Amino acid sequence: MTTINALSEVAALMGDPARAAMLSLLMDGRAHTASELALTAGITAQTASGHLARMVAGNLLAARAQGRNRFYRLASSEVAHAIESLMNVAGMRAPPASASAAWRRDPDLRFCRTCYDHLAGQVGIAVTDALTRAGHIEPEGTRDWKLTDGGDLFCQRIGVDVDGARRAGSRHFARQCLDWSERRPHISGALGAAIADTFFRRGWAERLRRSRTVRLTDSGRRALGSQFGATL
Amino acid sequence: MTTINALSEVAALMGDPARAAMLSLLMDGRAHTASELALTAGITAQTASGHLARMVAGNLLAARAQGRNRFYRLASSEVAHAIESLMNVAGMRAPPASASAAWRRDPDLRFCRTCYDHLAGQVGIAVTDALTRAGHIEPEGTRDWKLTDGGDLFCQRIGVDVDGARRAGSRHFARQCLDWSERRPHISGALGAAIADTFFRRGWAERLRRSRTVRLTDSGRRALGSQFGATL
């Protein structure tokens, strides 16, 4: 019973024009301040504050305080995905203006803010596909990956701190993270973070300054071919 | 401007408990009568009638009159997809009770009513994965597939009417259809239908009588291995 109510509650949160306007802006994957969101929604700061609090409580948004600003962002790629599919039903073919501007400016941005510590986008997909193809990981249920013995060896060989990831407390070891744009699962969780760390440490990828974009270096491209047997 | 309102309107339609209950029931892919929907939503027939009319006007539902009954069903697989992704955000792991009953009764049913003319479920995923792996198709944007030259040849060879699919008027050629249960894209659109047609024509798959289920035959299982290099 609460199960059906949960559906309507999430939908109702998205079903208000002001909140929908905020969510649309946040679809660019970035974090925005409360006043910025109020402005684009065309409402006062007080009203916006109430809306934002409700969406945080409903696990649609995540908030982060910084100085006297509060930055809000979408809570997960699942939320982005849900909004996208609603837009699809609503007959919107392109993302709304503000988001599509950011999109063009930064075409490699694939909702990396919430996929912060692991590789997402096309690189993440390529790595995940290659590991799957080689039998190094296997889907386990609909939410996790299983690292096979061969995969364990492989990861150790290229320098991924698998044991460290295993010891990462309560954190999930290897999760399936559904990428917003690619719509296919890639590796997140502690192992995903460890793999990304290896990419950065070995100079295969680098974070762009002041951006959530990850760029694959030339040596990374070569490594993807020689180590993973994948091309991008 | 209407573009953002469209998002909130669709979400608002799904954001009422009574309407959400009806939509959940309709997630079984079947058509239900107005009174049936009123009953499960726990409201009177008058109230339900209003809700249903609004959802039809909003292109969420399609109605079909038959005698003195009116049958309502989800208007498209896009709607089903949107509901599913909202359920995902709401943290529902299993489909709601009523739908899960149909689910258990018919475990191969993967919302085939709206994916009517193309292969969905595990078979659709297996085919799509195999074609991707072989480089026969590539994701194009977030909504379409691109059929490569090699893929064109391959399809012709196994008897898929690719040219016919290309001539299919205004219909999309090869769409990414996100499967409800598998949560991964498979091929829909004209090409998806043509591939499914090949499977039926060559006896690789068969529709079960009076059911939306598609069964893979033994020869289909062999073909999947020999032609597609996939196992299931």
Next chain:
DNA sequence: TTGATAGTTCGGCAGGGGCCGAAGGATCAT
């Protein structure tokens, strides 16, 4: 024709929720 069933439309009630003004913390700049 008469009655029963399925569905819709209309009207009025009542509650929920979105909105803003006012006021109150928090943080930064000077």
Next chain:
DNA sequence: ATGATCCTTCGGCCCCTGCCGAACTATCAA
């Protein structure tokens, strides 16, 4: 400290909308 900025909480207004009772149409079964 003083003011400015950012954000939040509180209180009250008001509209929107979901709800049902009643009445009406359409189909089916005698």
